[in-house]
Amino acid sequence: MDWLFFGEISLAGLAMGGLYALIGLGFVIIYKATRVINFAIGEIMMFAAYLFLAFAGGMEMSPWVALPLAVLGGSLLGGVIEKVMIRPMLGESSISVVMVTIGIASILVGVVEMIWGADPQLLPSFLPRKPVFIGEMYLAPKIAYGFLIGAALLIIYLLYFRFSRGGVALRATASDQAAAYSMGINVRRVFNLAWVFGSLAASLAGVLVAATGGLSPQFGAIGLSVLVVVIVGGLDSIVGALIAGVFIGWLETVAGAYLGGEYRMPATFAVLAVILIFRPYGLFGTHDIERV
Amino acid sequence: MRIGDAKQSYEADEAILTSSTQKIWFALFLFALLLFPFLADAYLLYLGCLVGIAVISTTGLNILTGFTGLISLGQAGFMGVGGFTVAWLSANTALPFPVTLLFAGLLAAAVGILVGLPSLRVKGLYLAIATLAASVFLHFIFAEWESVTGGMGGLSLEPAHLFGLTFQSDFGMYFIIVPLAVLMVLAARNVFRTRIGRAFIAIRDRDISAEILGINLLHYKLMSFALSSFYAGVAGGLFAYFFRVVTPESFPLSMSIFYLAAVIVGGMGNLLGGILGAAFMTLIPEALKLLTAALTPFYPNAPIFMSPMLEIIFGALIVGFLIFEPHGLAEIWHRIRRFFSLWPFKN
Numbered sequence: 266m267d268w269l270f271f272g273e274i275s276l277a278g279l280a281m282g283g284l285y286a287l288i289g290l291g292f293v294i295i296y297k298a299t300r301v302i303n304f305a306i307g308e309i310m311m312f313a314a315y316l317f318l319a320f321a322g323g324m325e326m327s328p329w330v331a332l333p334l335a336v337l338g339g340s341l342l343g344g345v346i347e348k349v350m351i352r353p354m355l356g357e358s359s360i361s362v363v364m365v366t367i368g369i370a371s372i373l374v375g376v377v378e379m380i381w382g383a384d385p386q387l388l389p390s391f392l393p394r395k396p397v398f399i400g401e402m403y404l405a406p407k408i409a410y411g412f413l414i415g416a417a418l419l420i421i422y423l424l425y426f427r428f429s430r431g432g433v434a435l436r437a438t439a440s441d442q443a444a445a446y447s448m449g450i451n452v453r454r455v456f457n458l459a460w461v462f463g464s465l466a467a468s469l470a471g472v473l474v475a476a477t478g479g480l481s482p483q484f485g486a487i488g489l490s491v492l493v494v495v496i497v498g499g500l501d502s503i504v505g506a507l508i509a510g511v512f513i514g515w516l517e518t519v520a521g522a523y524l525g526g527e528y529r530m531p532a533t534f535a536v537l538a539v540i541l542i543f544r545p546y547g548l549f550g551t552h553d554i555e556r557v
Numbered sequence: 558m559r560i561g562d563a564k565q566s567y568e569a570d571e572a573i574l575t576s577s578t579q580k581i582w583f584a585l586f587l588f589a590l591l592l593f594p595f596l597a598d599a600y601l602l603y604l605g606c607l608v609g610i611a612v613i614s615t616t617g618l619n620i621l622t623g624f625t626g627l628i629s630l631g632q633a634g635f636m637g638v639g640g641f642t643v644a645w646l647s648a649n650t651a652l653p654f655p656v657t658l659l660f661a662g663l664l665a666a667a668v669g670i671l672v673g674l675p676s677l678r679v680k681g682l683y684l685a686i687a688t689l690a691a692s693v694f695l696h697f698i699f700a701e702w703e704s705v706t707g708g709m710g711g712l713s714l715e716p717a718h719l720f721g722l723t724f725q726s727d728f729g730m731y732f733i734i735v736p737l738a739v740l741m742v743l744a745a746r747n748v749f750r751t752r753i754g755r756a757f758i759a760i761r762d763r764d765i766s767a768e769i770l771g772i773n774l775l776h777y778k779l780m781s782f783a784l785s786s787f788y789a790g791v792a793g794g795l796f797a798y799f800f801r802v803v804t805p806e807s808f809p810l811s812m813s814i815f816y817l818a819a820v821i822v823g824g825m826g827n828l829l830g831g832i833l834g835a836a837f838m839t840l841i842p843e844a845l846k847l848l849t850a851a852l853t854p855f856y857p858n859a860p861i862f863m864s865p866m867l868e869i870i871f872g873a874l875i876v877g878f879l880i881f882e883p884h885g886l887a888e889i890w891h892r893i894r895r896f897f898s899l900w901p902f903k904n
């Protein structure tokens with residue numbers, strides 16, 4: 266076995282996993298606060314990436330202006346989706362709410378295809394091109410710098426949720442909605458903010474992932490990998506999303522490199538199936554006790 | 558206004574068709590179905606067959622999702638099992654179509670039971686994701702098990718045959734698909750008059766309460782999975798006979814979502830809704846095609862926008878129905894019926 270090759274593949278996988286962790290975090294924030302499983306997260310990522318394409322490519326803005334604008338656009342989209350389509354579903358069965366997010370995903374794919382066409386596109390490159398070496402191992406610069414930017418946002422998020430007022434409100438709402446209400450927390454606003462913050466994380470990750478792998482209206486399929494991440498980690502666990510994100514990213518890349526591209530999905534879904542059978546609530550998720 | 562609807566026995570109350578008016582309408586409907594292929598042109602006949610297949614599969618999914626409350630994203634995978642079974646049997650044996658379709662249904666049901674096994678431990682969305690995993694594995698098997706499924710190229714089939722008759726044209730297939738669809742919907746309707754069907758509904762309404770009432774959850778959940786995937790398998794087999802070729806890409810994940818959407822748009826937990834939803838969702842793309850063709854002389858770009866427009870309409874229908882008409886087309890149908898049965902009084 267070629268350890269250098271294995272090391273390089275693993276490194277690329279771990280970096281990709283870092284981005285998965287970021288998307289997973291966005292997913293978990295939304296789930297924790299509002300109990301909505303967001304099947305449209307891949308499409309929100311895609312939308313933000315296309316916005317970046319429009320700003321940086323079409324309008325020729327500097328990528329460092331376009332990136333925040335695109336991320337802002339993506340998070341705004343999340344906020345609007347929550348207000349217009351998720352809010353009316355409050356109190357409905359979880360199946361219905363999930364189906365609404367699937368519908369939203371379909372609408373977003375259609376809108377993107379209508380505006381930007383169905384052909385795959387390349388994002389203008391904006392990350393440094395100098396190859397990165399860790400020891401002897403080569404790492405593609407796009408992936409390395411993408412990882413660094415993603416990790417930075419991840420750390421900001423973790424600090425924000427730990428210490429800021431908004432973060433405390435979000436955690437309070439997640440642990441007990443009624444109590445949060447009676448403590449004067451504006452729960453509706455928290456719901457909306459959760460979607461905005463969740464979509465923000467997804468949007469940034471969307472631009473970074475699209476920068477390494479290209480962009481097409483099928484880009485949203487990455488949402489399936491994210492689904493595996495959050496189920497393996499536990500739907501309501503931030504730590505779980507981080508660990509599972511890195512692990513699934515690594516596994517997917519290694520399986521793709523050694524067994525071939527067609528094994529990427531089955532490999533991660535096999536892990537998912539094992540987890541569902543032995544720890545149905547994920548590695549770190551809370552086990553809800555149901556009463557009649 | 559119809560009055561005097563009181564029933565005097567449980568049998569009368571439980572009958573599938575409760576009044577003579579309903580019987581007459583139903584007979585007329587069957588007659589219309591019989592007459593349809595003789596009057597319709599090739600395109601309408603093709604659509605009729607598509608709707609028939611969709612009705613079978615949607616009814617199956619409705620049993621699982623609408624009546625038992627178990628959401629499944631694996632319907633296309635189960636249909637694939639049925640489709641490949643039929644394709645393999647027709648390539649390697651000389652069995653007539655009723656036998657191959659039966660095998661397709663049974664094998665799909667067996668796979669359905671396997672997929673349903675986690676349903677006792679996990680439910681709701683976790684189950685949906687377990688079925689999603691199943692559909693990923695199934696797609697992988699279809700694509701990689703080349704000696705049986707033909708790999709990415711898929712398999713092509715001989716036309717369906719029985720007693721020396723071959724059913725090559727859409728006209729012939731119509732007489733397989735539509736009677737089977739009617740039969741299977743009636744069978745499903747019958748299930749919900751029995752203990753099994755009522756157990757399904759009890760599980761949907763609250764599974765823990767159902768268990769306390771003495772319903773064996775695992776047993777009935779698996780039965781629901783088996784029944785639902787049996788329907789999917791038969792629909793997949795018909796799909797294979799109809800298009801005469803199956804590939805792994807014939808049964809994509811979006812097809813599972815399509816059937817879920819048909820159940821929702823039609824009305825969850827309502828067999829009539831499943832039929833209406835299947836027909837509606839199948840005909841929407843065709844209607845859009847007609848509209849595009851009509852618009853092309855004025856806007857030459859119209860065909861380019863058709864496929865994204867379809868995605869948008871598809872999504873908007875799901876979201877719109879869930880928000881504004883959660884009981885689906887079936888509820889609209891009942892509203893129209895109520896209007897006429899109360900006429901000339903306002904309801």
